[in-house]
Amino acid sequence: MIVVLLGAPGAGKGTQAKRMGSAMGVKHFSTGDLLRQAVESGTELGVRAAEYMESGTLVPDDIMLALAGELLDRKGPGVGVILDGFPRTLPQAKGLDQLLEDRGETIGLVILLDIEEDDAVERLSSRVSCPECGSVHNLATDLPMTTGLCDACGGTLVRRSDDIPEKIEHRFEQYQSETHPTIEYYRSQGRLDTVDAGRPIHEVQKAIEEILHRKSGPQVAG
Numbered sequence: 001m002i003v004v005l006l007g008a009p010g011a012g013k014g015t016q017a018k019r020m021g022s023a024m025g026v027k028h029f030s031t032g033d034l035l036r037q038a039v040e041s042g043t044e045l046g047v048r049a050a051e052y053m054e055s056g057t058l059v060p061d062d063i064m065l066a067l068a069g070e071l072l073d074r075k076g077p078g079v080g081v082i083l084d085g086f087p088r089t090l091p092q093a094k095g096l097d098q099l100l101e102d103r104g105e106t107i108g109l110v111i112l113l114d115i116e117e118d119d120a121v122e123r124l125s126s127r128v129s130c131p132e133c134g135s136v137h138n139l140a141t142d143l144p145m146t147t148g149l150c151d152a153c154g155g156t157l158v159r160r161s162d163d164i165p166e167k168i169e170h171r172f173e174q175y176q177s178e179t180h181p182t183i184e185y186y187r188s189q190g191r192l193d194t195v196d197a198g199r200p201i202h203e204v205q206k207a208i209e210e211i212l213h214r215k216s217g218p219q220v221a222g
């Protein structure tokens with residue numbers, strides 16, 4: 001099944017995508033993963049993406065869609081995938097539908113992790129991550145076993161440079177203006193499931209599992 005996970009910064013997309021991926025036995029890709037892979041591959045697309053990333057501006061829709069197309073070709077037809085943070089804009093959402101249609105596939109599930117701005121800011125302010133493997137910990141709710149070190153690989157945990165209050169606020173505003181139309185696009189077509197993401201991680205996970213179960217369960221005719 002192809003799953004799209006939407007949500008503001010701090011809603012817990014990465015954490016939930018990872019857990020869903022393990023539960024479903026499928027890979028998950030964040031926008032960051034897609035960009036990193038492209039840059040590392042050194043393709044023309046990767047070079048263009050790197051220019052935007054280095055200048056700190058958002059990568060344009062056409063590049064993101066081309067990267068998504070490459071991912072869909074790489075994974076092969078009928079293989080499930082979880083997309084975390086993509087599509088971000090309305091053109092990306094429409095473009096993704098077209099990419100899938102061209103390949104005879106369709107999105108199975110769109111989940112919005114819904115969170116209040118205050119809760120998101122609080123979460124992001126206490127978030128640390130591992131530059132080595134991408135694992136995320138929260139100093140308020142999800143402490144690592146050894147202070148300052150990644151549970152998964154032992155790397156040194158760092159605070160992301162954009163997890164400071166002024167930047168969080170800016171990211172939230174950017175999210176609101178760009179992703180709101182995307183959310184409405186899926187909602188108006190009856191394709192959106194919303195989960196209250198202000199709750200503890202395991203409760204959010206449970207709510208997502210219930211939706212997955214409902215969607216992937218036996219289909220009753222009529």
Ligand SMILES: [Zn+2]
Binds near residue numbers: 131132133150154
């Ligand atoms: Zn690590």
